[in-house]
Amino acid sequence: MKKINKNNFIINIIKKDLLNKKYKIIKTRFPPEPNGYLHIGHAKSLFLNSYISKKYNGIFNLRFDDTNPIYENIKYIKSIIEDIKWLGIKINNIYYTSNYFNKIYKYAIILIKQNLAYIDKLSKNKIKKYRGTLINLGKNSPYRNQSIKKNLKIFKKMRKGYFSEQSLCLRAKINMSSNNIIMRDPILYRIKYNLHHQTIKKWCIYPTYDFSHCISDALEKISHSLCTLEFIDNRTLYNWIIKNIKIKFNPCQYEFSKLNLTFSILSKRKLKFLVNNKFVNGWNDPRMPTLSAYKRRGYDNNAIISFLKNININKQENIIDINVLESYIRDNLNINALRIMGVLNPLKIILINMLKHTEMILMLNHPKKQKMGFRLVPFHYKIYIERSDFKEKKIKTYKGLILGDKIRLRNSYIIKAKKIIKNICGIIKIIFCHYYSNTLNKNQNGYKKTNVIHWVSKQYSIIINVNLYNYLFKKSNIIKKKNLIKEINPFSLIIKNCYVEPSLFYYNKKKKYQFERIGYFYIDNNKYKYNLIFNRIITLKIKNKNNYIN
Ligand code: ATP
Ligand code: MG
Numbered sequence: 001m002k003k004i005n006k007n008n009f010i011i012n013i014i015k016k017d018l019l020n021k022k023y024k025i026i027k028t029r030f031p032p033e034p035n036g037y038l039h040i041g042h043a044k045s046l047f048l049n050s051y052i053s054k055k056y057n058g059i060f061n062l063r064f065d066d067t068n069p070i071y072e073n074i075k076y077i078k079s080i081i082e083d084i085k086w087l088g089i090k091i092n093n094i095y096y097t098s099n100y101f102n103k104i105y106k107y108a109i110i111l112i113k114q115n116l117a118y119i120d121k122l123s124k125n126k127i128k129k130y131r132g133t134l135i136n137l138g139k140n141s142p143y144r145n146q147s148i149k150k151n152l153k154i155f156k157k158m159r160k161g162y163f164s165e166q167s168l169c170l171r172a173k174i175n176m177s178s179n180n181i182i183m184r185d186p187i188l189y190r191i192k193y194n195l196h197h198q199t200i201k202k203w204c205i206y207p208t209y210d211f212s213h214c215i216s217d218a219l220e221k222i223s224h225s226l227c228t229l230e231f232i233d234n235r236t237l238y239n240w241i242i243k244n245i246k247i248k249f250n251p252c253q254y255e256f257s258k259l260n261l262t263f264s265i266l267s268k269r270k271l272k273f274l275v276n277n278k279f280v281n282g283w284n285d286p287r288m289p290t291l292s293a294y295k296r297r298g299y300d301n302n303a304i305i306s307f308l309k310n311i312n313i314n315k316q317e318n319i320i321d322i323n324v325l326e327s328y329i330r331d332n333l334n335i336n337a338l339r340i341m342g343v344l345n346p347l348k349i350i351l352i353n354m355l356k357h358t359e360m361i362l363m364l365n366h367p368k369k370q371k372m373g374f375r376l377v378p379f380h381y382k383i384y385i386e387r388s389d390f391k392e393k394k395i396k397t398y399k400g401l402i403l404g405d406k407i408r409l410r411n412s413y414i415i416k417a418k419k420i421i422k423n424i425c426g427i428i429k430i431i432f433c434h435y436y437s438n439t440l441n442k443n444q445n446g447y448k449k450t451n452v453i454h455w456v457s458k459q460y461s462i463i464i465n466v467n468l469y470n471y472l473f474k475k476s477n478i479i480k481k482k483n484l485i486k487e488i489n490p491f492s493l494i495i496k497n498c499y500v501e502p503s504l505f506y507y508n509k510k511k512k513y514q515f516e517r518i519g520y521f522y523i524d525n526n527k528y529k530y531n532l533i534f535n536r537i538i539t540l541k542i543k544n545k546n547n548y549i550n
Contacts, residue, residue, distance in 0.1 A: 008313035010048070010254055014056060014224060023223040026058030029095075030084075031213065034064045034197075035071040037283040037290045038083045040304070040325070041266035044259040047308040049226055050089045061220060063095040067212050069196040077197070079283075083291040087301050097207075097216045098198040104207045104215055105159070107245040108170060108188055112151045116244050117188060118144055119154045120171045127169075130176070131184050138176035138184040158191060161204045165191045172211075174240060182233045183240070186210055214238035217251040225251040228258045229315065259311065260319040260479055263471040263548065264289040270484060279488060280472070286535050287472045287492050297469070298512050298522025298537035303332035319477060321545065329538050333512055333520045338365045338372060341410060341454040342500035342515040344466070346384035347428060348458065351415065351435045354381040358460070361440070363411045375503045379412055382458040384499050386517075389453040390431060392420065399451045401431075408450040410516055414439040454516045461499040464532040466521065468494040471548040491549045504532070512537060 017023055028049040032042060053060035062084065066072050084091060097104075111117035120143045122130065132138035155170055157163065170189035178184055188211040193204050207215075214237075217225045235253045242250045258266070265271060266289060274280050274288070283290050286297035294304065307328040311320065359379045366372040389400035401407040406416045415433040423429050443449060473487045481487055500515070507513070513521045519540055524533040 008256075009315075010052065010224065010226065010256065010313060011055070013254060014052060017223070018056065025223070026053055026056040027061070027221055027223045028053045028058065028226065029061040029063045029217070029220060029222050031063045031065045031216070032080055033068070033071075033209070034066055034073065034076040034080065035068070036076060036268035036272055037079050037292055039266050039268070039271065039289045039291070040261065040264070040294070041259040041289075043087065043291060043304065043308055044311060045226065045228065046084065046087070046089060047305065048256070048313060050091075051309075052224065052226075053092075054090075058223075059092045060090070061093045061095055061222075062091045063097065063216060063220065065097045065209060065213055065216065066196070066198060067097055067206050067209055069192060069194040069206065072197055074197045079292060083295075086291065086295055087305060095216070095220065096198050097212045098196060100212070100216055100219055101199060101203055101207070103219065104212050105205075107215060107241075107247075108155065108207070108211075109152065110245050111172065111188070112155060112170075113148060114244065115148055115173065117151070117170055117172050118146050119151050119158070119168050120144075120185075121168050124166055127171075127187070131181060132176070134181065138178075138181075140176050141171070141185070144173060144185070155189075158189070158205050159203075161193075163191055165193060167191070170205075172237075172241075174237075180233050180236055182210070182237050186237060210234055210237055211241065214241050214251070215245070215247070218242055218247045218249050221249050222251040225253040227253060227255055229255045229317070230258075231255055255315065256313050257315055257317050260317075261289065261325065262319055262322045262476040262545075263473050263478070264322060265473075265478060265484070273484070274472075279485075286467070286469050296525055297535050298520065299329050300332045300336070300512075303328040306332075319479065322471075322476075323542055323545070326538055327542065330520070330540075330542075333514065333537065337512045337514040337520055338508075339363075339367065339514050339516055340375075340501050340504055341377070341456055342464075342466075342498045342504075342518060342521075343384045343386055343454065343456050343461075344496055344498050344518060345387040346499055347387040347390055347431065349383045349385055349415070349431045349433050349455075351381045351383070352418065352432050354435050354437075356381055358457075361412055375501075377411070377501050377503065378457045378460040380457040380459050383409070383455045384458055384461065385409075385453055385455050387428075390417070390428070392428075400453060403431075406436075406450055408439075408452045410452050410454045412440060412455075413437065414443075414450055454518075456499050456501055458499075460502050462502055462505055462532075463497050464500055464504065464534055466496050466498045467524065467533065467535045468496060468519075469536055470494070474548050476546055489548050498534070507532070514540070 030046045030049045050060045120141050122141050130139045169187050171185045174183045176184045187208050189205050232255050284292035284296045286293050307325050360376040361379050363377050392403045394402050401417050403417045408414050414436045417431050417433050419432040420428050421430045470492050472492045474489045478487050520537040521534040522537050524535050
């Protein structure tokens with residue numbers, strides 16, 4: 001894969017700023033609202049900000065924009081910090097917008113005193129109606145010309161808890177006829193009586209995201225305030241606020257396009273909908289595009305970082321094929337996963353000429369890395385192979401075992417299918433095979449190279465549960481789909497039994513496994529179940545672009 005992120009437009013801007021000595025130090029931040037878990041889209045922004053500060057020996061802060069206690073929760077704060085740690089991204093400081101509530105309150109008073117903010121008593125709906133549309137200009141609120149003195153008095157009483165929620169709010173006095181709707185007297189403060197996770201009961205009025213976001217950036221002296229394209233119009237408001245509250249430092253905002261991935265929803269609101277309506281089992285359900293789900297599923301953090309390093313930073317809205325992310329995950333697993341054998345749909349084989357003893361076969365844990373060690377796998381006269389690995393008659397390009405033909409069992413012997421037994425429905429129950437005792441890991445003299453299939457010993461295998469995950473949605477591009485429920489893939493999770501080598505009983509919690517010829521698997525963190533549960537991290541082969549099931 002070509003490296004594409006070397007010289008994105010933001011880095012070019014920073015290089016120029018440094019050349020012109022515009023800043024002494026580069027400061028960036030990642031500013032999540034603690035109202036959900038981080039998804040891979042957030043990770044794009046997180047990585048970009050941290051990468052830039054690191055590249056120029058700057059400072060990188062994590063700042064929680066925590067201005068809406070209704071939707072925020074300490075559990076989100078914890079998970080965001082944990083996810084960032086897991087990715088291996090270093091943070092210089094953790095700040096909260098709520099650290100600045102005193103200052104932001106004073107800035108609001110500065111605006112009121114300049115007659116640039118007023119208390120509005122219009123209802124929420126009326127405010128919306130008066131704001132107008134792209135075609136219709138807005139209309140002034142009847143409270144717009146209230147005296148400064150009255151505005152100040154009410155605002156102070158608002159803070160003290162004299163009024164009920166939604167009875168009033170503080171608005172900036174800008175221009176109700178502006179072409180930019182955001183400039184039509186935006187709300188700066190609203191009343192909320194919820195407890196706040198940081199300030200607890202101290203406040204009952206909270207600054208809006210827009211009012212506080214730019215102030216927090218300015219107070220932290222963020223040199224390059226990076227955000228996604230939907231904030232372009234907000235930039236004008238941010239500049240207006242900073243100019244009028246007279247903070248000297250004005251962070252420059254630069255916008256880049258959001259990350260979109262095929263078969264994925266990257267919107268907290270929609271992800272929350274899926275969780276709340278139980279279409280998935282929580283935010284870390286392995287079908288979710290959240291970092292906590294990726295971690296649980298067994299995606300490697302370094303593989304995710306490699307993906308983030310190589311995605312384009314620009315201003316074009318686009319959608320990246322999920323295969324790009326998956327190829328990083330797969331390449332990493334191919335190098336690091338331990339190999340074992342497991343059979344999903346068993347078909348019994350009896351080796352007619354083998355004595356009923358057990359032979360232990362020494363196998364490499366990774367075909368190309370002796371360093372990863374060996375294991376002993378029991379071989380016995382009854383084995384299971386995959387049902388799809390046997391056919392009575394030859395079909396072109398078929399690589400499995402055919403009646404009357406030979407095949408190699410992975411890391412063990414060549415066998416020949418002699419006879420089959422079927423049940424009354426015509427389903428094959430047993431294959432009787434001959435095994436060639438002199439072919440352990442070597443070819444029989446004069447016999448052409450055989451195909452290879454995997455197997456497990458019937459007697460010694462253990463049964464585990466496997467969660468086979470497919471995409472959550474049937475369509476590759478679902479970003480703009482209104483009815484998400486209609487698009488949900490009914491086969492996004494298939495739970496099966498799998499017969500695996502006994503060595504997996506002593507699985508390593510930190511290791512990922514390749515079940516040979518099936519896929520990559522990782523132990524699920526559900527500790528309360530009797531059976532071992534493994535999640536399929538990813539299939540071995542790249543899927544067809546529009547395929548949502550394997
Ligand atoms: P969502 O759209 O998922 O609801 P959000 O913007 O409301 O996300 P925030 O917590 O405010 O969530 O996001 C923190 C930062 O992550 C913001 O700077 C935002 O621009 C950025 N971000 C959010 N989604 C993406 C994405 N898909 N690609 C890149 N950056 C993103
Ligand atoms: Mg946001």
